[in-house]
Amino acid sequence: MAQVVTSHRGPVTGTATHKRKKRPFLLDLYSTAVGKKYVMGITGVAMMGFVLFHMIGNLKMYAGAAGLDHYAHFLQTLLYPLAPKGWVLWILRGGLISMLFLHLHAAWSLTRLNRHARPMKYQSKRDYQIANFASRTMRWTGIIVLAFLVWHLLDLTFGVVNSETGKMITHPGDEESVKAVYASIVYSFQRTPVAFFYVVANILLGIHLFHGAWSIFQSFGLNNPRFNSWTRAFATGFASIVVIGNVSFPIAVMAGIVG
Numbered sequence: 001m002a003q004v005v006t007s008h009r010g011p012v013t014g015t016a017t018h019k020r021k022k023r024p025f026l027l028d029l030y031s032t033a034v035g036k037k038y039v040m041g042i043t044g045v046a047m048m049g050f051v052l053f054h055m056i057g058n059l060k061m062y063a064g065a066a067g068l069d070h071y072a073h074f075l076q077t078l079l080y081p082l083a084p085k086g087w088v089l090w091i092l093r094g095g096l097i098s099m100l101f102l103h104l105h106a107a108w109s110l111t112r113l114n115r116h117a118r119p120m121k122y123q124s125k126r127d128y129q130i131a132n133f134a135s136r137t138m139r140w141t142g143i144i145v146l147a148f149l150v151w152h153l154l155d156l157t158f159g160v161v162n163s164e165t166g167k168m169i170t171h172p173g174d175e176e177s178v179k180a181v182y183a184s185i186v187y188s189f190q191r192t193p194v195a196f197f198y199v200v201a202n203i204l205l206g207i208h209l210f211h212g213a214w215s216i217f218q219s220f221g222l223n224n225p226r227f228n229s230w231t232r233a234f235a236t237g238f239a240s241i242v243v244i245g246n247v248s249f250p251i252a253v254m255a256g257i258v259g
């Protein structure tokens, strides 16, 4: 009797077995590695802008308590009375949270995509000369900076680990009281382990920023070797400015320059 041969083979990869649903263009782009790299780049640039301006704003600390507290108050009442107090700040916060979420999601799904493309680890020793120290450490510097951010918010925004955060102060010449931000920073950095944690976390942030700033040019296809020295100078300059500024704050408090 003739035997019926049945094939259990699935369709060849890429065979159209059903009509694909059309997705919006941006979602379609995001499903590709290039799209995810764009998202990492754009959200990275936005957050680079934030850390730079955050550091510049915090330099007001050197102008004394009133200078910094008034600056924080200015941010909290941005566009007032055009917009109710605090609204613009919350919109900016919303943008920042979305950027952080997208950056993390793109990083996570790019890692998954890479693992999928190469499920086995390389068997031979890799030549890591091309991938420098900063690029190999992106994941863990990112995770530590994220942990720092959680502590930082509990410390200086929500005051869960800082009894001075949220207190109000009326500076000489003022009619209304403002949030005593300066006092809460000084209180925070007078705790030596906390100050050290800020220093270490900000150095790691610098390493992350250095490679991030450098990678943006690659993500957007602007890595022409002719401009390599420029891109390196930009990444080095940007990361150094942010780190030097940020690290100076805990050091200034520990040294008694600010207090």
Ligand code: HEM
Residues within 6 Å of the ligand: 051, 054, 058, 072, 089, 093, 145, 149, 152, 153, 156, 157, 179, 181, 185, 198, 202, 205, 246, 247, 249, 250
């Ligand atoms: C030593 C360096 C830093 C100092 C002295 C500092 C200081 C502060 C202060 C005082 C606040 C609260 C402001 C307020 O309530 O009005 C704050 C909020 C915040 N900081 Fe920092 N910061 C530093 C570094 C950083 C870094 C490196 C990042 C990001 C990686 C960061 C991200 C944030 C965020 C996201 C907020 C919340 C902003 C908001 O809710 O309005 N900070 N920081």
